[in-house]
Amino acid sequence: MPQTAEKAGRERPSVAIIGAGPAGLMAAEALAGKGIAVIVYDAMPSPARKFLMAGRGGLNITHSEPLDRFLTRYGAAAPVVAPWIRRFTPDDLRAWVHGLGIETFVGSSGRVFPMGLKASPLLRAWLRRLDGLGVTLKARHRWTG
Numbered sequence: 001m002p003q004t005a006e007k008a009g010r011e012r013p014s015v016a017i018i019g020a021g022p023a024g025l026m027a028a029e030a031l032a033g034k035g036i037a038v039i040v041y042d043a044m045p046s047p048a049r050k051f052l053m054a055g056r057g058g059l060n061i062t063h064s065e066p067l068d069r070f071l072t073r074y075g076a077a078a079p080v081v082a083p084w085i086r087r088f089t090p091d092d093l094r095a096w097v098h099g100l101g102i103e104t105f106v107g108s109s110g111r112v113f114p115m116g117l118k119a120s121p122l123l124r125a126w127l128r129r130l131d132g133l134g135v136t137l138k139a140r141h142r143w144t145g
């Protein structure tokens with residue numbers, strides 16, 4: 001490897017994420033999108049198994065109610081989570097799902113679902129995107145620290 005590329009490789013910031021559930025995968029996407037080298041480790045043989053289980057009964061991704069009302073659902077935690085949610089709102093989440101090529105719809109209760117209600121197409125598209133961003137997934141790797 002040319003010396004400059006080797007140096008650049010060494011200097012590129014890298015992050016290890018423990019857990020390939022939705023939280024870990026979203027962190028991986030955010031970091032990789034900023035040029036950080038990301039490796040996601042998961043103890044299980046495949047990623048996001050609980051997320052896939054969530055899709056069995058119909059995956060509810062968010063709610064369509066106005067943001068101020070939505071934030072009240074967090075009760076005593078609302079002051080803590082509100083700034084995070086204002087930076088990535090339920091509408092942003094829907095747009096993110098659409099960006100993965102999956103349409104969404106609002107049910108009669110106001111809850112938002114991916115078309116088809118399943119988590120698996122969404123996860124497949126998400127993992128393809130992460131792969132494209134250079135994220136490495138290491139299954140069967142349990143953090144014991």
Ligand SMILES: Cc1cc2nc3c(=O)[nH]c(=O)nc-3n(C[C@H](O)[C@H](O)[C@H](O)COP(=O)(O)OP(=O)(O)OC[C@H]3O[C@@H](n4cnc5c(N)ncnc54)[C@H](O)[C@@H]3O)c2cc1C
Nearest residue numbers: 019020021022023024042043044050051054059060142143
């Ligand atoms: C039946 C069911 C239905 C649900 N329905 C919905 C729904 O409709 N809508 C919704 O928004 N949510 C739903 N949920 C909740 C949703 O699945 C969780 O909120 C979501 O999976 C949490 O994501 P997470 O990344 O925080 O944690 P997890 O999904 O639990 O991911 C954590 C990951 O970390 C890994 N891990 C843990 N410890 C270690 C370790 N020491 N070393 C390495 N890896 C480790 C685990 O294997 C796992 O893959 C449902 C859940 C269930 C069970």
